[in-house]
Amino acid sequence: MKARTRFAPSPTGYMHIGNLRTALYEYLIAKASGGDFILRIEDTDQKRYVEGATDIIYNTLKTVGMNWDEGPDIGGNYGPYIQSERLPLYQEYAHKLVELGGAHYCFCSKSEADEQKDEEMNIKFKDPCLHISLEEAKKRVAAGEPYVVRQTINKKGKATFNDVVYGDIEIDYDELDEGVLLKSDGFPTYNFANVVDDHLMNITHVVRGNEYISSTPKYNLIYEAFGWTPPIYVHVAQVMKDAQHKLSKRNGDASFQDLVAKGYLPEAILNYIALLGWNPGTEQEIFSLKELEQVFDEKRLNKSPAIFDITKLKWMNGCYIRALPFEEFHQLANKEYDTFLTREVNREELSKVLQPRIETLKDIAETAAFIETLPTYSDELFINKKMKTDVGIAKKSIALAIPALEGLSEWTNESIFECLKAVAVENGLKNGQVLYPVRIALTGLETTPGGASEIAAVLGKQETLTRLKQTA
Numbered sequence: 001m002k003a004r005t006r007f008a009p010s011p012t013g014y015m016h017i018g019n020l021r022t023a024l025y026e027y028l029i030a031k032a033s034g035g036d037f038i039l040r041i042e043d044t045d046q047k048r049y050v051e052g053a054t055d056i057i058y059n060t061l062k063t064v065g066m067n068w069d070e071g072p073d074i075g076g077n078y079g080p081y082i083q084s085e086r087l088p089l090y091q092e093y094a095h096k097l098v099e100l101g102g103a104h105y106c107f108c109s110k111s112e113a114d115e116q117k118d119e120e121m122n123i124k125f126k127d128p129c130l131h132i133s134l135e136e137a138k139k140r141v142a143a144g145e146p147y148v149v150r151q152t153i154n155k156k157g158k159a160t161f162n163d164v165v166y167g168d169i170e171i172d173y174d175e176l177d178e179g180v181l182l183k184s185d186g187f188p189t190y191n192f193a194n195v196v197d198d199h200l201m202n203i204t205h206v207v208r209g210n211e212y213i214s215s216t217p218k219y220n221l222i223y224e225a226f227g228w229t230p231p232i233y234v235h236v237a238q239v240m241k242d243a244q245h246k247l248s249k250r251n252g253d254a255s256f257q258d259l260v261a262k263g264y265l266p267e268a269i270l271n272y273i274a275l276l277g278w279n280p281g282t283e284q285e286i287f288s289l290k291e292l293e294q295v296f297d298e299k300r301l302n303k304s305p306a307i308f309d310i311t312k313l314k315w316m317n318g319c320y321i322r323a324l325p326f327e328e329f330h331q332l333a334n335k336e337y338d339t340f341l342t343r344e345v346n347r348e349e350l351s352k353v354l355q356p357r358i359e360t361l362k363d364i365a366e367t368a369a370f371i372e373t374l375p376t377y378s379d380e381l382f383i384n385k386k387m388k389t390d391v392g393i394a395k396k397s398i399a400l401a402i403p404a405l406e407g408l409s410e411w412t413n414e415s416i417f418e419c420l421k422a423v424a425v426e427n428g429l430k431n432g433q434v435l436y437p438v439r440i441a442l443t444g445l446e447t448t449p450g451g452a453s454e455i456a457a458v459l460g461k462q463e464t465l466t467r468l469k470q471t472a
């Protein structure tokens with residue numbers, strides 16, 4: 001069967017990592033079956049609407065390469081794909097549902113309805129309007145009395161349904177609230193709109209957070225009343241910050257945009273979140289989106305919550321940085337250089353030095369800060385047993401290196417390296433006794449990305465000699 005899945009974000013102006021993961025699983029289920037991935041904007045909660053938020057959704061999906069087959073911007077056979085443009089549809093279906101006995105008109109004021117809520121503000125609504133005959137209710141509606149369409153839940157016993165991740169689920173009908181489906185302003189609630197849209201859009205699989213499990217029997221009652229077939233349900237476990245806390249904007253946790261701003265590559269983020277809640281059943285951890293399309297199987301989704309592990313993401317991002325074609329890495333790194341480098345240096349050489357050594361693009365400014373400004377350091381740094389250097393040897397080597405480097409016409413990593421090696425040989429010194437002190441003099445740091453000749457190549461001849469002369 002060709003799957004039709006939908007990603008149905010609300011335009012909140014923020015792409016939560018858990019939402020992006022849901023989108024990814026939806027996308028993979030569709031693509032693994034040669035089916036379609038649909039984008040639907042759920043903007044019926046006008047209080048939550050944020051200007052420009054749909055662009056964030058579009059841009060995020062495009063950036064990670066999850067292209068949709070139908071959606072607000074490209075259309076399709078099942079549009080419109082923005083819920084606020086579908087209001088007449090929800091109204092039509094809400095009235096139909098009343099006729100079918102799956103809902104009723106309710107004329108209680110909000111405060112009257114609130115009075116019926118239990119202490120936890122869960123509505124166990126025993127709606128007095130249930131006793132109004134349909135005929136009378138319709139008259140009151142026609143007369144212009146404000147009303148909502150409220151779900152009627154009169155079944156007893158247990159609702160059962162199957163979920164791909166959690167298996168067979170049973171929920172007491174008594175636990176379901178008679179929630180509002182259509183508000184007095186004519187807007188649907190999520191609880192109604194999702195069912196109408198998923199049916200009308202021929203959605204085969206619904207992937208969403210497991211917080212929706214307890215409401216699913218209510219949706220099934222709506223499907224049943226209309227005589228529609230419910231979709232296959234795939235409820236996914238939460239993404240957690242730690243064992244107790246959900247990853248959420250309220251806790252100041254990262255969104256997709258925040259992670260990109262922190263120097264993570266979109267492909268790495270996507271790869272990481274694929275594994276947050278799903279496992280391939282093999283040791284493989286690095287997957288491109290294309291590879292995921294081949295191997296993804298929703299039966300391997302995990303029931304237990306996934307903890308967002310930034311250390312693991314960092315490691316994975318490092319793998320992606322190293323795998324980038326050099327030119328691509330250099331382009332990304334160049335943008336970072338612009339933020340802190342005023343000095344004219346050989347940026348290509350710098351990128352060569354950094355690419356194998358950093359984990360996020362934001363590591364660049366810190367790792368390469370010494371290129372812009374030589375840190376102050378103590379002479380003790382020249383003492384190194386392994387390199388057989390002390391302050392005396394270091395100063396002597398640097399003094400010998402200066403004229404040799406001054407005479408060098410070609411300034412490359414290789415030519416500098418050969419030149420410094422020759423200085424060592426000609427003066428009866430070990431390579432390390434020249435290379436190590438030169439590296440310290442150029443960087444002021446014990447550990448650096450790259451060796452003496454690589455750093456000299458980055459700095460250029462003039463700055464290299466200036467730094468060496470400062471030390472000698």
Ligand code: GLU
Binds near residue numbers: 007009207208
């Ligand atoms: N708009 C809902 C949300 O953002 C979608 C849930 C669903 O996929 O049904 O949580």
